Amino acid sequence: MDTTTFSALAEPNRLRIVELLQGGPMTVGEIADHTELRQPQASKHLRVLLEAGLVEVEAAANRRNYKLRMEPFQALDSWLDTYRNIWNERFDNLDNYLKQLQAKNNKQNES
Amino acid sequence: MDTTTFSALAEPNRLRIVELLQGGPMTVGEIADHTELRQPQASKHLRVLLEAGLVEVEAAANRRNYKLRMEPFQALDSWLDTYRNIWNERFDNLDNYLKQLQAKNNKQNES
DNA sequence: TAGGAATATTCCTTGACGGGAATATTCCTA
DNA sequence: TAGGAATATTCCCGTCAAGGAATATTCCTA
Numbered sequence: 001m002d003t004t005t006f007s008a009l010a011e012p013n014r015l016r017i018v019e020l021l022q023g024g025p026m027t028v029g030e031i032a033d034h035t036e037l038r039q040p041q042a043s044k045h046l047r048v049l050l051e052a053g054l055v056e057v058e059a060a061a062n063r064r065n066y067k068l069r070m071e072p073f074q075a076l077d078s079w080l081d082t083y084r085n086i087w088n089e090r091f092d093n094l095d096n097y098l099k100q101l102q103a104k105n106n107k108q109n110e111s
Numbered sequence: 112m113d114t115t116t117f118s119a120l121a122e123p124n125r126l127r128i129v130e131l132l133q134g135g136p137m138t139v140g141e142i143a144d145h146t147e148l149r150q151p152q153a154s155k156h157l158r159v160l161l162e163a164g165l166v167e168v169e170a171a172a173n174r175r176n177y178k179l180r181m182e183p184f185q186a187l188d189s190w191l192d193t194y195r196n197i198w199n200e201r202f203d204n205l206d207n208y209l210k211q212l213q214a215k216n217n218k219q220n221e222s
Numbered sequence: 223t224a225g226g227a228a229t230a231t232t233c234c235t236t237g238a239c240g241g242g243a244a245t246a247t248t249c250c251t252a
Numbered sequence: 253t254a255g256g257a258a259t260a261t262t263c264c265c266g267t268c269a270a271g272g273a274a275t276a277t278t279c280c281t282a
Contacts, residue, residue, distance in 0.1 A: 001130075007121040011240080012114050019112075022193055028259060041241060043260055062249050062258045070201065073194040076187070082133055083184040090181065139229060152271060154230055173228045173279050
């Protein structure tokens with residue numbers, strides 16, 4: 001995992017844009033409207049997202065439709081695999097501990 | 112989803128530290144050794160990770176053991192849910208498209 | 223209790239990033 | 253083909269984050 005996806009998403013306005021694009025492709029103007037960003041800054045942030053591979057553009061005459069790319073999110077997803085293992089492991093340990101505790105209690109109650 | 116986890120992971124050395132800690136708790140000195148970071152910078156990065164909630168510390172005399180916290184990763188995981196829906200949706204569309212195409216071909220071959 | 227090991231903090235400097243304003247570019251249509 | 257709409261780019265400035273070096277802090281042990 002390299003850090004470009006993280007840096008792209010580390011900027012609040014860009015994260016906002018990404019979440020906006022969940023609803024489908026959008027035009028620069030629409031994005032600017034929904035984010036209180038001026039058009040130039042919207043363009044700039046979209047450029048960063050584009051270079052990070054988080055979005056792609058399709059030119060339609062005057063307009064540009066920006067759309068989410070799924071690859072980076074899928075990469076994130078598999079990056080998380082390792083951590084899922086870790087937290088499952090920890091959960092199993094806790095689980096075992098609780099079971100042992102319960103077994104112990106049962107034994108006491110028997111006597 | 113707020114951006115603090117992303118900014119914490121956006122710094123290469125910090126991402127490196129997080130991945131190191133997959134192997135279990137580590138001391139500041141150990142971390143510094145494994146990352147070509149000087150001790151002060153290691154401390155500083157750990158502070159950031161700490162404040163972002165990505166790690167926790169346990170003091171042991173002179174040493175401090177830093178250890179991963181799972182909550183932020185779990186949060187990331189559920190944040191990804193939305194995007195999983197999106198890519199499944201797209202995959203279904205592609206799937207349907209291919210099936211239609213195949214049905215069409217079969218029809219042609221029949222005649 | 224002095225010294226040393228492990229860690230944290232401070233100060234400084236530098237480079238990158240984000241916003242604002244102005245301007246350039248592209249494309250459509252009257 | 254001139255003008256206008258949509259978008260991109262450039263320049264400037266202020267802020268912030270990261271590394272280096274030095275120093276402070278904490279805790280152990282001889």
